[in-house]
Amino acid sequence: MNDQPHRPRQHGGPQSGSRGSGRGGNGKGRPYRRPQKDPVRVLAFDALRAVDERDAYANLVLPPLLRAAREKGGFDTRDAALATELVYGTLRGQGTYDAIIAACVDRPLREVDPPVLDVLSLGAHQLLGTRIPSHAAVSATVELARVVLGDGRSKFVNAVLRKIARDDLDGWLETVAPPYDEDPEEHLSVVHSHPRWIVSALWDALGGGRGGIEDLLAADNERPEVTLVARPGRTDAGRLLDSLGPDRALPGRWSPYAVRLTEGGEPGAIEAVKEGRAGVQDEGSQLVALALAGAPLEGRDELWLDGCAGPGGKAALLAGIAAGRGARLLAAEKQPHRAGLVAKALDGTPGPYQVIAADGTRPPWRPGSFDRVLVDVPCTGLGALRRRPEARWRRRPEDLEGFAPLQRGLLREALRSVRVGGVVGYATCSPHPAETRAVVDDVLRASPGAELIDATGLMSGVPMVGEGPDVQLWPHVHGTDAMYLALIRRTA
Numbered sequence: 001m002n003d004q005p006h007r008p009r010q011h012g013g014p015q016s017g018s019r020g021s022g023r024g025g026n027g028k029g030r031p032y033r034r035p036q037k038d039p040v041r042v043l044a045f046d047a048l049r050a051v052d053e054r055d056a057y058a059n060l061v062l063p064p065l066l067r068a069a070r071e072k073g074g075f076d077t078r079d080a081a082l083a084t085e086l087v088y089g090t091l092r093g094q095g096t097y098d099a100i101i102a103a104c105v106d107r108p109l110r111e112v113d114p115p116v117l118d119v120l121s122l123g124a125h126q127l128l129g130t131r132i133p134s135h136a137a138v139s140a141t142v143e144l145a146r147v148v149l150g151d152g153r154s155k156f157v158n159a160v161l162r163k164i165a166r167d168d169l170d171g172w173l174e175t176v177a178p179p180y181d182e183d184p185e186e187h188l189s190v191v192h193s194h195p196r197w198i199v200s201a202l203w204d205a206l207g208g209g210r211g212g213i214e215d216l217l218a219a220d221n222e223r224p225e226v227t228l229v230a231r232p233g234r235t236d237a238g239r240l241l242d243s244l245g246p247d248r249a250l251p252g253r254w255s256p257y258a259v260r261l262t263e264g265g266e267p268g269a270i271e272a273v274k275e276g277r278a279g280v281q282d283e284g285s286q287l288v289a290l291a292l293a294g295a296p297l298e299g300r301d302e303l304w305l306d307g308c309a310g311p312g313g314k315a316a317l318l319a320g321i322a323a324g325r326g327a328r329l330l331a332a333e334k335q336p337h338r339a340g341l342v343a344k345a346l347d348g349t350p351g352p353y354q355v356i357a358a359d360g361t362r363p364p365w366r367p368g369s370f371d372r373v374l375v376d377v378p379c380t381g382l383g384a385l386r387r388r389p390e391a392r393w394r395r396r397p398e399d400l401e402g403f404a405p406l407q408r409g410l411l412r413e414a415l416r417s418v419r420v421g422g423v424v425g426y427a428t429c430s431p432h433p434a435e436t437r438a439v440v441d442d443v444l445r446a447s448p449g450a451e452l453i454d455a456t457g458l459m460s461g462v463p464m465v466g467e468g469p470d471v472q473l474w475p476h477v478h479g480t481d482a483m484y485l486a487l488i489r490r491t492a
Contacts, residue, residue, distance in 0.1 A: 033153075035146035040079050041122065043069055044086035044456075046146055048118040051091065051390050056085055058390060063266060080266070086388040089218040090118075090125045090219045091389040093341075095193035096169075099176040109275045116153055119145050123161045128169040138165055184210070192217035194385075194444075197397045199207070201382060205431040219476035220385045220392075227252065227259040228273065229281040229313070233350035234318030240278055243271065253479060254284040254462045257317065257449040276348045282387070284473045285478030287374075288427045289314045291458040291471070293321045294372050295487050298421035305370040306331045307360040307414055308377055310338030312345030314400070315355075318374065323351025327371070332358040361409040368419045375414045377407045380431040383482025386475055401435045407435060411443045415490055417449050431472055431482040440486045449492030456487050 043065050050061045062084065069075040069083075090097070101120050102109050109117065123141030127133045132140075138161045145154035167175070177190035185203075189196040194217055203213045226247075230237045240259045241249050252258020259278070261267065272278040300374045309315040309331035319329040331346065331353065333339040339357040346353055358364050360375065374420050385392050407428070414424045428435050444450055456468040462478060465471045470486040 008166060009192065019382045035143055036145050038068060038140060038144060039075055040083045041140060041144045041295075042147060043083045044090070044122060045115075045118060045144060047087045047183070048081075048090060048122070049115060052114055052118065055394070057388055059388065060093060062087055065266060086122055088223065088389060090131050091123045092386075093125055093129055093193050094389075094393060095119060095195065096173070096176075096190060097121045097193075097259075099190050100128070100164060100172045101160065103172075103176055104160045106164075113153075116145075116157065119149060119157055120160055123157065123282075124164055126171065127165050128160065134165045134209065137376055138162060163273075165325045171179045180210070185381055188213065188217060190456040193221060194392055195395075198382065198395070199391055199434050201400065205382075205433060211440075212476075213269060215476040216474065219474075220389075222386060222475075224475075225388045225479070226267050227281060227283050227286075228257060228259045228261065228267065228270075228278045229255070229317055230257045230278050231270075231284055231316050231349070232257065233278070234320065234348055235272055240272055252283050252286075252467040253477070254460050255283050256288060256460070257290075258283045276345070278315055279316060279345060281317070282384075282481045282483075284383075284429075284478070284483035285314055286317060287459055287462065287473065287480070288376070288483050288485045289317045289374065290460065291320075291455050291485055291487065292317060292372055292423065292425035295372070295425075295453065295489075296456045297371060297423060299371075299419075300413065301325065301371050302327050303370050304329045304372040305365075305374070305414075305417060307363070307373060307375045307417070309333045309355070309409065310335060312342035314374060314376060315342055316345040316349065319346050319349045319351070319353045321417065323349060323353070326351075330365070330370075331355045332363070334362060336361045355390040361406070361413055363413055363417060365417060367416045370418050371422045372425075373414045373418045373422070374425045374426040374427065375410045376429075377403070377410050379403055379407065379435045379436075380432070381429055383429040383431050383473075383475075383484070387481065398433060403435060404439065407439045408443055411439060412447070415443070415447050415488065418490050419491050420449075420488055420492060424462060424490070426486045426488065428484045429481055431484060432472070436472070436484040437470065437488070440488070444488070450488050450490050453489050455487040458487070 047061050048063055049057045051058055066080050085347045088307045099315050120479035127134055141161055142154050142158045145157040173191050178186050180187040185196050185199050188199045202216055206212050206216055230240045237259050239256055248263055250262055251259045252260055267273055267280050304306060304327055306315040306318055310333040315331040331342050333342050336357045339355055343355040380395050382393050418424050426440055452469045454469040455471045456465050459465050459471060464477050473483045475482060
């Protein structure tokens, strides 16, 4: 594997052939049989095409497709669960499946049409990553190919999948992955389906030997739990658990506001979520907001700022906590459409708050206005690859430095925005030092009137968050996204 895109966005290619109606039969005198449309697999294919063609994210594309399928009828909870597994499993395993497919075709993958490659990957995931019997996986995928690609290209799909079906995943990995001792990073890249540069970046961030990085990469490929947040002042975790019942939900591991769903389905269909009393939010994000809210202050505690508020999850949690203390939150988001999402998330918060569209690097408010400030800055998202598996194939090594000026600018302005004695929380959903400690250290060197304070004691008893004073969470250790947090007090 290399660090170039696995799926070049070109169409056509030597294998494309004619879509062909096949109405003349198969040349052997047998009557033509129309392909049978499987709604689950067609929906999964449509989602993958949207991800590929429009650079969409599966977590945004899939829910409306599932809703539309249910509204048409005949599409039940099991169908939705299978479609979700096919989409996310295929995206997570794309690097591994590309390597295996490449070993089964007689041309470079760049010469295989992207739609054909999506169908092949769906088939490879069913063969190698699910319990679907091999014969059923092959026949269902070939039938899908007949529907979405045509009879001509379905023969190509059939031939490739039959080659893949000759071995299991472990056997294929012995064939297509170099031995660990010869090339550790490439071995891990193929086995765990991450671009090589991301393996290297995460290994640098994690440190240590082989065990830790393998656990982290494996955690990125596991289906994450859906975690809800009970929004303060609107509901609490106990009531949310009672409404869902013990068969559907468990308490969070770390956050007192968290509820973990134990079954699939669409969380947006839950009554508390539809009404805005609860939201979908990873526990790591909840812990970051709670640590800022719990940091000790000197003096007043009346006005809080979320300086990068979109799409509103942390802002809604902070606004509820602030209202309970008689404080007020200002939620600022640069993009107007994302500011609209923030306003929707905060709608119903008991107590005063305000949402504005504003650039945190050029803020409209006066310096020293706020008592607490959160900046959850834009980043590569390397800490949330299990939730957005397609992101690993879109990011490039240069992105680590590409976000740096914005991250530093947002933190500098956050420190100017907080009053003396107030606290700033700098957060990212990336564990890489270039986006975490390097940013904080650079800004602090240029800001003599600010100092790091210990954040480890504000993590509600969460173990193994680092040596401090900053905090790093990990998917394979804490079951959360790899959130980073530094707390900084303005001293002068």
